[in-house]
Amino acid sequence: xxxxxxxxxxxxxxxxxxxxxxxxxxxxxxxxxxxxxxxxxxxxxxxxxxxxxxxxxxxxxxxxxxxxxxxxxxxxxxxxxxxxxxxxxxxxxxxxxxxxxxxxxxxxxxxxxxxxxxxxxxxxxxxxxxxxxxxxxxxxxxxxxxxxxxxxxxxxxxxxxxxxxxxxxxxxxxxxxxxxxxxxxxxxxxxxxxxxxxxxxxxxxxxxxxxxxxxxxxxxxxxxxxxxxxxxxxxxxxxxxxxxxxxxxxxxxxxxxxxxxxxxxxxxxxxxxxxxxxxxxxxxxxxxxxxxxxxxxxxxxxxxxxxxxxxxxxxxxxxxxxxxxxxxxxxxxxx
Amino acid sequence: xxxxxxxxxxxxxxxxxxxxxxxxxxxxxxxxxxxxxxxxxxxxxxxxxxxxxxxxxxxxxxxxxxxxxxxxxxxxxxxxxxxxxxxxxxxxxxxxxxxxxxxxxxxxxxxxxxxxxxxxxxxxxxxxxxxxxxxxxxxxxxxxxxxxxxxxxxxxxxxxxxxxxxxxxxxxxxxxxxxxxxxxxxxxxxxxxxxxxxxxxxxxxxxxxxxxxxxxxxxxxxxxxxxxxxxxxxxxxxxxxxxxxxxxxxxxxxx
Numbered sequence: 001x002x003x004x005x006x007x008x009x010x011x012x013x014x015x016x017x018x019x020x021x022x023x024x025x026x027x028x029x030x031x032x033x034x035x036x037x038x039x040x041x042x043x044x045x046x047x048x049x050x051x052x053x054x055x056x057x058x059x060x061x062x063x064x065x066x067x068x069x070x071x072x073x074x075x076x077x078x079x080x081x082x083x084x085x086x087x088x089x090x091x092x093x094x095x096x097x098x099x100x101x102x103x104x105x106x107x108x109x110x111x112x113x114x115x116x117x118x119x120x121x122x123x124x125x126x127x128x129x130x131x132x133x134x135x136x137x138x139x140x141x142x143x144x145x146x147x148x149x150x151x152x153x154x155x156x157x158x159x160x161x162x163x164x165x166x167x168x169x170x171x172x173x174x175x176x177x178x179x180x181x182x183x184x185x186x187x188x189x190x191x192x193x194x195x196x197x198x199x200x201x202x203x204x205x206x207x208x209x210x211x212x213x214x215x216x217x218x219x220x221x222x223x224x225x226x227x228x229x230x231x232x233x234x235x236x237x238x239x240x241x242x243x244x245x246x247x248x249x250x251x252x253x254x255x256x257x258x259x260x261x262x263x264x265x266x267x268x269x270x271x272x273x274x275x276x277x278x279x280x281x282x283x284x285x286x287x288x289x290x291x292x293x294x295x296x297x298x299x300x301x302x303x304x305x306x307x308x309x310x311x312x313x314x315x316x317x318x319x320x321x322x323x324x325x326x327x328x329x330x331x332x333x334x335x
Numbered sequence: 336x337x338x339x340x341x342x343x344x345x346x347x348x349x350x351x352x353x354x355x356x357x358x359x360x361x362x363x364x365x366x367x368x369x370x371x372x373x374x375x376x377x378x379x380x381x382x383x384x385x386x387x388x389x390x391x392x393x394x395x396x397x398x399x400x401x402x403x404x405x406x407x408x409x410x411x412x413x414x415x416x417x418x419x420x421x422x423x424x425x426x427x428x429x430x431x432x433x434x435x436x437x438x439x440x441x442x443x444x445x446x447x448x449x450x451x452x453x454x455x456x457x458x459x460x461x462x463x464x465x466x467x468x469x470x471x472x473x474x475x476x477x478x479x480x481x482x483x484x485x486x487x488x489x490x491x492x493x494x495x496x497x498x499x500x501x502x503x504x505x506x507x508x509x510x511x512x513x514x515x516x517x518x519x520x521x522x523x524x525x526x527x528x529x530x531x532x533x534x535x536x537x538x539x540x541x542x543x544x545x546x547x548x549x550x551x552x553x554x555x556x557x558x559x560x561x562x563x564x565x566x567x568x569x570x571x572x573x574x575x576x577x578x579x580x581x582x583x584x585x586x587x588x589x590x
Contacts, residue, residue: 083421212440219432221421226481228385229415230488231408231436276422 003273007287011065018061018294019053023305026053063191064297064311065290066199067252068262070207072289074245075263076270076282077210080217081241083224085268085326086152089128089249090260090319093158097131098124098246098253100162103169103180105254121198125250131158132242186257186312188297195255202251206244207286213241214278221276259293259312261319266292268326336360336492336524337382337411342390344374344381351377353548354390359492359541364518364525366539366556368532370569374548375528376416379496382526383413394492408436412485416497418477420469426480427465430455433487447489455486459513475506482510486517493517495527499534507531511538532573536560544568 020031026049034050035058044050071089078087089095101123104110111119135158139151166184173180188195216237219227228234252259270284293311296318300309337359344352352374359365367375381388384399384407392399394410402410412433420429433455434448456462459479464472469480478498485493493514499507515538518525529535535542542559544551545568552564565573 080422083419085421215432215435215438215443218424218428219435221424222429222432223415223419223421225385225415226418226432226484228404229383229408229413230432230484231405233404271422276424277428 004283007284011287011291014291014294015061015065018064018298019057021298021302022052022057023301024049024052059193059196060188060191061294061297062193062196063188063199063255064293066196066203067188067256067259068266068293068296069286069290070199070203070248070252071259071262072266072270072285072292073203073207073210073263073282074248075289076267076278076285077213077217077241077245078263079267080221080278080281081238082151083221084151086264086323088261088264089245090159090258090316091152091264091323092132092135092155093162094128094131094135094246094249095253095258095260096159096162096166097134098128098250099184099258100166100169101125101127101250102254102257103166106180107169107173121251121254124254125247128250128253129243129246131162132246134158184258184312185310186259186315187300187308187310188256189301189308191255199251199255202248206248209240209244211279211282213237214282217241217278217282218276221278257310257312260316261323262289262293262315264326265319265322268322336395337526338391338393339382340391340393342378342381342388342392344377344386344388351548352381352388355543355545355550356390357543357550357553359524359526361491361522361524362518363540364515364527364538365541365543366535367526367528367543367545368530368535368568369545369551372547373545373568375545376496377548378545379413379494379526379528383411383494405436408488408490410490411492411494412488412490413494414478414482414485414496414498416500418481420477423468423470425465426461426467426469426472426483427452427456429469429480430461430465430483430487433484436488451487451489455483458486458517459483460509475502475509478502478506478510479513482513491523493523493525493527495525497528497530500530507534514538532560532565533577 016028016032016035019035020026020028030049031053034044034047034053037044038050038054044054075088078089078092079085102120105120105123110123112122135151135154138154142150142154170180216227216232219230219232220237224234266289267281267285270281270288274280274284293315296314297311300311300314303309339358340356342352342355343350355378357365367379369375377386380386382392394402394407399407430452431448434445434451437448438445453462456465459482461476461479461483464476469477472480482498495514498514499510502510511534514525517523536556539556541554542556543553544559544564551568552559562574
């Protein structure tokens, strides 16, 4: 209860700080007052700080929070489903697949009428799902026990393969090079309210699906055979969770590009705070994932200001170190 | 309680289990024995619907092919040989998962859940370890924890796949004694794959000997555990070897 309230307070405070800080710092009390006026619909015309906060920073911070929350939730769900502490959209090659889908959508000019974001998102989601299926299929073909190391190795191989395909596409993309490069680095600098709403919808639907399967994920964490023995419909749950994860990762990548390791780092920290039971773990991962990415985004836009670092680069720098830490820990435990 | 009719299991061109039929009723402990590769575990997995099979399996008179996974889990508990929990759940959380089939998708309401988990923990001697991290348990303690999970499921039939073959003597005895205690309640039955013939004979009420996927002998324990059947299944003089192994060295109380 108190931990939950503390987490919510942390989300609000981090959000406020991230909205206040930037190339033009605005005092926290002033930021809070503008946000409150914005919520109440008061007229803020002519107020430059209000324009910066409400039209530039707020939609970006909300989008960053939602992407962080979604990616972290996906990581926690995949780690439970595969009983694998190294599972994450980035390590399984799902994010790379989604990026490749988004790139192809841009290059082929795929768009849906009335829904400007949906064309890229649909192809991202499809490629994310296919990548996940491909990793699991190859892992099963090589090693029927779906061992942790096999899945991760195939994920790494698939990520490298997708990376090569993306490089190939970039080298032939000509004037579209800049927007394509974006998918490989990850950034939410251009996110507005439309993107935030799209993310919110995806997170609301898929997040609820994942939360509704918390007990099933607990069962999978004890082994698939055991899950079946206690009455879990293994195939249905696997497909449902994988579909929800693919949709979330696909939507996140279609808006923010490839932002790696959030889903690896945060579920581990959440597990340390709340324990392994997924009911609490998923919610904690969701909130902490949002906080983590908001802070990473703040670092990306302020550390070398006025130059902005790609968000994916910041998360990968932190994530790579953490990845090594978890790998070493897993090896030590196995020994 | 459990009726198996003409069950066969194939892996591509290889038939691992061929046309097996038998029945298990309340109060019985059926021991499934045979050499390596006889198809014992394969048969058990087919009955548990882990593997596809031809033939019919009836549980409480119902065709299990038509039973949903949760309905199966409310009627039949399965204990596998090896367990690899991935995360530091407590013993109590692990045992509590056994109640999954009694809870609906959205509601966690389970009036008997608390009592069943407590009873299962007590029966397996784990009440003192309920808050312990499962990753820190020894092999024997972990097997007992999963056995408690199966008990918490509240089924009348247990399927055990070599439940103690990797455990030391003390844990072997603990596991088998615990299952025997559980079986004392009328209307319950157990079917288990067991390698150790002495354990199988001592604890079982019935036995099914298998060889190369086929049933060699089935019936009440003493009618199956004969010198002739043992020799036919293991291609050696099992009886003579057991007598040699069990020469009365322990009868000499001086040591």
